[in-house]
Amino acid sequence: MKKKRQNFTIDVDLVNWLRNYAEEESRTMSSLVNSLLLELKRKQKGSQNEVSPPKPRNILKAND
Secondary structure (H helix, E strand, O other): OOOOOOOOOOOHHHHHHHHHHHHHOOOOHHHHHHHHHHHHHHHHHHHHHOOOOOOOOOOOOOOO
């Protein structure tokens, strides 16, 4: 996958949390953001491609 540098505006507290979390996990902030975005993309694609079972019909049948 080709990568390109991007600039984002993110809340200072959130960036500080991400920086600390990345350090605890021995990862870069960039790798964490990439992983999270890819996970969101896959979930979205999965929900579009996933075939859900048919919903049960509420049909009242009378006994003869």
